[in-house]
Amino acid sequence: MKSLFKLVLVLGLFNGLYSCQNDSGTTITEDRPYDEVYLEDIAEIEDFLDTHYVTVDADYNTTFTQIPDGGTQTPISNMPELEFKEVEKHDITYKVYYLNLREGSGESITKVDSSFVSYKGFNFSKTTVDSEDTYSQTVFDSKQSPVWLSLDELIIGWTEIVPLFKTGTYMAMPDGTISYDNFGVGVMFIPSGLAYFSSGSLSIPSYTPIVFNFKLYNLRRRDHDRDGILSMYEYGPNFVDDAIDTDGDGRPDYIDVDDDGDGVLTTVERSFTYLDGTETKTGYYPFNGALVDDPTTPYDDTKGIPSCSNDFTTATRLRRHLDPTCRN
Structure with a gap:
């Protein structure tokens, strides 16, 4: 079974550097070029989208079926729910297709938050016999009961697509369970360069695009360095570029x-x-102050981290923890 988490392999230290034989005579194979693999991946993904339709049940579980000859089913590629995001990586503009089955009505998640999700991942392959194409699908990972996953520790496809969705609502039931509603639901079609690329396994061959159905139930904001400032504020504006240093x-x-x-x-x-x-006593300014002061506290809750000149409110101020000339 392939994990969603990024793979850290000793062999990966050598991937993409050179191809040679070590002292034991074992051949180290050089990774294929990302751009070459991407052209194959996107062609395979778009062919799958053109030749399959999707059935969505009442619980937003999806089933993908090949359209038979003469079939009138709507291919995924013609569905209004099909969208794509462009992701810049490896000097390539990747196109990542996804189905927006339901955006969600709750909070927006960021790529440095933890997600409470269920999912099913599969890869597909095509065989051609007598000019007739037949597709097979292999499920390699599935979590039907929700689990907590930190988005920044997952493959790039997840990190980029899940934040396009929102959480839902929830309430406690009399039997002690939690009921979720109006949560985000989607399907992402990920090129291998944003997934496992050359790291093959029994269930996912090397250089294979993969598909995930997912449901985003809830989120947790994270503070990776435990400095009291949420990581979503420290990463950078809109998460469109690499994290700010x-x-x-x-x-x-x-x-x-x-x-x-x-x-x-x-x-x-x-x-x-x-x-x-x-x-x-010692208190700590939040990144942004509260909209309304809490009269029960002995300080002004509307003040966020100030600039060196004690500007507490201007949205574009240089907060003092980011100003090396400022001393507390």
Whole structure:
């Protein structure tokens, strides 16, 4: 069974560097070029979309069936729910098709959050006999009961497509279970360059595009470096580029405990002192202040992390934990 999580293989240290024989005579095979593989992958995916229709049941489970000769079923490629996202990677503009079966009515998730999802993953292959094409599908991973998965630890296809959907609503049932409704549901068709690429297995051959049906029930915001600032705020605007690394030390801000490299921990730079009666205490500014001050607290809750000049509110201000010239 293939895991959704990124693969870390010793062999991967050598992939793409060279092809030779080591001292034991074992051949190390060079990875194929990403652009060459992508052209094959996208052709296979689009052929699958042209030759199959999808059935969606009441629980949003999907079944993909090949359209028979003379069949009148609507191919996936003609469905209004079919969309695509372009992803820049490996000097390639990947086109990642996905079915937006239901966007969801809740919160938007980011690529640095944890997702509560169920899913089914499969790959497909085509054989041609007497000029007749026949497709087979192989399920390689399935979680019908929801599990928590951190999006930034998954294959790129998941990291890019799942944030296009939202969570739903939920409520506790009398029997102690949780009922979810109006959650996001989709299907993604992922080229191998954004999945497992050359890392083959018994269930997923090397350079094979894969398909996932998924349901996004809930999310958890993460704080990777535990500095009190959610990773979604530290990653960068709109998540369209690589994560921001303010001090250029090779560690993006969301996993860096000293974002501006000034020798003062970020958590210290967002701290302040206040009087609670006659006792001096330490508080911590949130990234953004609250819309309304809580009268029960002895400080102003509307203040977010300030700039070095104590600007607490301007959205574009340079917060002091990102300003190496500023000292707390």
